[in-house]
Amino acid sequence: MIRLEDLTLFVRSAALGSFSQAAREVDLLPGQVSAAIQRLERDLDIRLFARSTRSLRLTEEGERYLPYAVDALATLREAQEQLRGDDAELNGTLQVAAPSDLGRNVLLPWLSEFRRTHPKLNLRLLLSDQVADVFRDPVDVAIRYGRSEDASFVALPLAPHNRRVLVASPDYLARRGEPQTLEQLREHPCLLYQLQGRVYDKWFFPDPDPAARADGGSTIPVSGPLVTDDADIVRRWAVGGEGIAYKSWLDVGADVRARRLQILLPQHVCEPTPLHMVCPHRRQFSPAVRQLHALLESRFSALGEDMEREITLRRHS
Numbered sequence: 001m002i003r004l005e006d007l008t009l010f011v012r013s014a015a016l017g018s019f020s021q022a023a024r025e026v027d028l029l030p031g032q033v034s035a036a037i038q039r040l041e042r043d044l045d046i047r048l049f050a051r052s053t054r055s056l057r058l059t060e061e062g063e064r065y066l067p068y069a070v071d072a073l074a075t076l077r078e079a080q081e082q083l084r085g086d087d088a089e090l091n092g093t094l095q096v097a098a099p100s101d102l103g104r105n106v107l108l109p110w111l112s113e114f115r116r117t118h119p120k121l122n123l124r125l126l127l128s129d130q131v132a133d134v135f136r137d138p139v140d141v142a143i144r145y146g147r148s149e150d151a152s153f154v155a156l157p158l159a160p161h162n163r164r165v166l167v168a169s170p171d172y173l174a175r176r177g178e179p180q181t182l183e184q185l186r187e188h189p190c191l192l193y194q195l196q197g198r199v200y201d202k203w204f205f206p207d208p209d210p211a212a213r214a215d216g217g218s219t220i221p222v223s224g225p226l227v228t229d230d231a232d233i234v235r236r237w238a239v240g241g242e243g244i245a246y247k248s249w250l251d252v253g254a255d256v257r258a259r260r261l262q263i264l265l266p267q268h269v270c271e272p273t274p275l276h277m278v279c280p281h282r283r284q285f286s287p288a289v290r291q292l293h294a295l296l297e298s299r300f301s302a303l304g305e306d307m308e309r310e311i312t313l314r315r316h317s
Helices: 004-016 019-025 030-044 060-084 100-117 170-176 183-187 210-215 231-239 249-257 287-315
Strands: 049-051 056-058 092-098 121-127 141-145 154-159 164-168 192-195 202-206 217-221 245-248 275-279
Touching: 004 019, 004 030, 004 060, 019 030, 056 060, 092 100, 092 287, 100 121, 100 141, 100 231, 100 245, 100 249, 100 287, 141 287, 154 287, 164 249, 183 217, 192 231, 231 245, 231 249, 245 249, 249 287, 275 287
Parallel strands: 092 121, 092 141
Antiparallel strands: 049 056, 141 275, 154 275, 164 245, 202 217
16 A cells, blocks of 8 residues: 555655655655655556666656646645644645745745744745746745746736836935936946846836737846846845846835835836746645735735835825
8 A cells, every 4th residue: 555655755756856855854864765765666566766876867657657646645635624624723834935035025024923823833935036846846835926827837916016116225326316218227337137047137118008018118228247146135236326226116115115225217117027926736725825825915915005105206206
């Protein structure tokens, strides 16, 4: 008979590509994980992994079996959660991946508050500007910017109307002056970051006419002496007066409200950057995921109202 623990270790080993990493997650020895996989292979009478001293990869049979194993575990987890209900005390482990800037400066206190409200729940927060793979990375949900047409996962809206804003510090503007047109951005040092090896140095501004936005807008090539792979560093550089940043409102809203940063060219519509909570399957909508989504959605909604208020103030100042 197939053991549930063996099935779980198979799925985690496939996701991590390592028996050792799967063992560390559950405080076992690598040999114990290897033995569990061998036992599962005997029960199934197939070879799941091709092993060598330097690599571990799924066999063709393992690739075919993996989605069934994932679905079986998800079904069992869903049944357990349904029996407990949303009113039961949250426990277990919730693994959340988020962008670095948003995670450090916005999500961190909210997640800490959520964990204090549910003291039996363990929380693992993974921060990176690389897009988390919710199918293979060790996460339950991922917080992601941008739109996606990928129907292989479920995206729950958190801040659907969020967008970028152009910002600079009052000190920078006192020294260099404020750009009056989008084209004048070319004359300023712009603060750049790279994502997946590509520097984001072409800033897009949609057409202000909603009926014409499908046709595009303006793309402004920008440059500057400072480039980083950490979006939080861009925000810090902007606050420090190093140049102009084009950042999500959720990342810089607190600095704007505190007058550490100032919105530029408020008459222009900036690029949409909707925020979602991404899950690989609806079966993973555990009570913990549902309650966390409700909390974050309400908090981000308040920040969205702040954005419209600050932009309106700048337009009339």
